[in-house]
Amino acid sequence: MNGWDVGVYAAAAALIILPLGVFYLYLREIARRVKENDWGRTPPPTL
Amino acid sequence: MDTTTVNISLTWLDWAIIFLYMAVMIAIGFFFRKKQRSFEDYFLASKGLTMPLMIGTLVSTFFGLDTLFGTSEIGFFEGVTGFFAYALPYTGLYLIMAYLAPRFRQLESNTFTDIIGDNYGKFARAISACSSFFYSINTMEIMGMGFIFTMLFKIPYWLGVLAAALIVVIYTSTGGLWAVAVTDMFQFTIMTVTLGIALLVCWSDLGGYDGIFSGLAAYLGEDPWYFFSPSGGYLTAGVIAAYALTSLAVLCEPAFLHRIFASRTPREVRRALLISTPIWSAYEFACCMLGLAAAAAVGLGVIGEPHANQALMAVVARYLPPGLIGLFLAGVLAAAMSTADSYFLVSSGNLVYDLYRPLFRPHLSEEKLVAYSKRAVVVSAVVSVALSFYFERIMGVWVFQASIIINTVLIPLYAAVFAKKRLKSRLGGSLAVATGFFGTIAYYLLITTAGRFSEEWETMVLPLTIGGRTVELWQEYGIFLIPPFVLLAFIIGNLCGKKESPERAKEAL
Numbered sequence: 444m445n446g447w448d449v450g451v452y453a454a455a456a457a458l459i460i461l462p463l464g465v466f467y468l469y470l471r472e473i474a475r476r477v478k479e480n481d482w483g484r485t486p487p488p489t490l
Numbered sequence: 491m492d493t494t495t496v497n498i499s500l501t502w503l504d505w506a507i508i509f510l511y512m513a514v515m516i517a518i519g520f521f522f523r524k525k526q527r528s529f530e531d532y533f534l535a536s537k538g539l540t541m542p543l544m545i546g547t548l549v550s551t552f553f554g555l556d557t558l559f560g561t562s563e564i565g566f567f568e569g570v571t572g573f574f575a576y577a578l579p580y581t582g583l584y585l586i587m588a589y590l591a592p593r594f595r596q597l598e599s600n601t602f603t604d605i606i607g608d609n610y611g612k613f614a615r616a617i618s619a620c621s622s623f624f625y626s627i628n629t630m631e632i633m634g635m636g637f638i639f640t641m642l643f644k645i646p647y648w649l650g651v652l653a654a655a656l657i658v659v660i661y662t663s664t665g666g667l668w669a670v671a672v673t674d675m676f677q678f679t680i681m682t683v684t685l686g687i688a689l690l691v692c693w694s695d696l697g698g699y700d701g702i703f704s705g706l707a708a709y710l711g712e713d714p715w716y717f718f719s720p721s722g723g724y725l726t727a728g729v730i731a732a733y734a735l736t737s738l739a740v741l742c743e744p745a746f747l748h749r750i751f752a753s754r755t756p757r758e759v760r761r762a763l764l765i766s767t768p769i770w771s772a773y774e775f776a777c778c779m780l781g782l783a784a785a786a787a788v789g790l791g792v793i794g795e796p797h798a799n800q801a802l803m804a805v806v807a808r809y810l811p812p813g814l815i816g817l818f819l820a821g822v823l824a825a826a827m828s829t830a831d832s833y834f835l836v837s838s839g840n841l842v843y844d845l846y847r848p849l850f851r852p853h854l855s856e857e858k859l860v861a862y863s864k865r866a867v868v869v870s871a872v873v874s875v876a877l878s879f880y881f882e883r884i885m886g887v888w889v890f891q892a893s894i895i896i897n898t899v900l901i902p903l904y905a906a907v908f909a910k911k912r913l914k915s916r917l918g919g920s921l922a923v924a925t926g927f928f929g930t931i932a933y934y935l936l937i938t939t940a941g942r943f944s945e946e947w948e949t950m951v952l953p954l955t956i957g958g959r960t961v962e963l964w965q966e967y968g969i970f971l972i973p974p975f976v977l978l979a980f981i982i983g984n985l986c987g988k989k990e991s992p993e994r995a996k997e998a999l
């Protein structure tokens with residue numbers, strides 16, 4: 444195994460691990476938003 | 491992109507994954523259909539994009555089929571130079587943007603044309619919106635999606651283009667940026683993870699570096715040393731610097747800036763860009779190495795000689811098991827759709843928010859602004875689809891698009907954001923955008939009408955004889971020749987124009 448092999452496996456690991464980590468954070472956030480129906484809508488104008 | 495020779499056999503599991511992916515995209519659009527009350531909700535997701543959503547939408551938007559097939563094509567022919575010479579300059583600029591972007595978010599604008607309009611007036615705003623619209627016509631992704639649909643479903647190309655565009659239009663126009671960001675999140679995960687798995691499986695099965703080196707030697711019939719040379723054995727520092735200049739588009743990329751304005755806080759932007767950068771780099775590297783691996787696979791007799799831009803598909807289809815092939819194809823579709831949806835949305839904003847409302851209907855209600863923006867998504871899609879049937883040489887379109895946005899917007903926008911105290915008159919910005927916009931159009935008209943197509947360089951070239959010496963003007967040179975004139979126009983206008991405060995320019999809007 445030389446430097447290129449290490450580079451390729453590191454890139455593959457980054458492409459698998461980082462996005463899955465980001466997706467986990469996203470799922471946590473989206474679960475909260477769905478539960479609270481929080482889509483950051485601008486509040487309707489008050490009368 | 492020629493897809494006639496890639497033959498991928500799919501199992502029921504692969505088909506199920508592909509159809510599930512498309513159904514989920516449409517369902518997300520409908521979920522967000524009733525969630526927008528204002529233009530800010532529709533176009534900017536209520537300025538509520540947090541770090542994970544920002545990462546997903548930024549990475550997936552900026553990596554479309556051009557990266558997947560273009561970088562792997564360079565890897566197939568030239569090896570790792572596809573990453574080091576062509577892709578790495580972008581990584582540097584993403585890092586620079588991580589430190590510049592929060593300043594844009596602090597301004598509380600909705601679009602970059604707001605900033606230009608506030609500082610230089612209506613004319614400059616309209617011209618920069620036109621340049622953004624030209625840039626955002628995503629013919630390349632539409633053509634790519636059409637080819638993928640044609641390959642998958644064995645339908646005519648025109649039908650493939652229409653079907654793919656229809657899916658993107660449905661979820662983009664109904665759900666706005668929330669739908670785009672949430673679908674981008676799925677698309678981001680699918681396209682990156684499947685590419686990572688494909689790289690891992692292909693590289694290992696071909697025997698790692700040693701096996702691939704022997705495969706390349708067999709493919710070339712000579713020492714393949716240059717496949718692992720960052721300069722490809724032929725690129726000089728000057729050529730690499732010239733390519734790096736084209737990556738300046740990142741600094742004024744409309745969809746990039748759109749996401750920055752939609753983020754929740756300036757801090758979220760910086761964190762998102764810092765985490766996205768290694769993912770972008772790994773993605774480019776993976777595409778390049780899979781192209782290189784495909785050349786080795788041909789040498790080892792594992793796959794037949796593919797068309798160069800299908801190298802990645804050919805090697806991946808050979809090594810991935812059923813199920814993962816379906817996921818990978820969904821990832822390829824995701825790469826195209828996530829880019830197309832963003833530009834449809836941005837160009838709809840250009841038409842309605844930047845052009846129609848300020849020029850013709852200044853008192854347009856929020857409700858109508860949203861309704862018209864939804865229709866404008868359809869208009870943008872129709873223009874992109876029409877052009878995808880018209881243009882044969884997609885690279886020429888892309889060079890024009892990158893040139894027009896850099897030449898028109900870069901100097902006046904950055905002056906307004908980072909050197910606001912030095913702005914004396916709005917004439918400087920107006921002259922700069924006009925010089926950049928009309929100068930670029932005039933340059934391209936000149937090259938395409940008076941020049942000829944060079945088979946050797948595969949670009950339009952205009953030979954000029956000056957003092958007995960012949961100089962060749964390439965269409966790509968517009969990106970280098972016009973900015974000095976833009977800068978000059980900006981300085982002259984700023985110094986000589988009527989002294990006016992930015993507040994007055996803002997009031998004039």
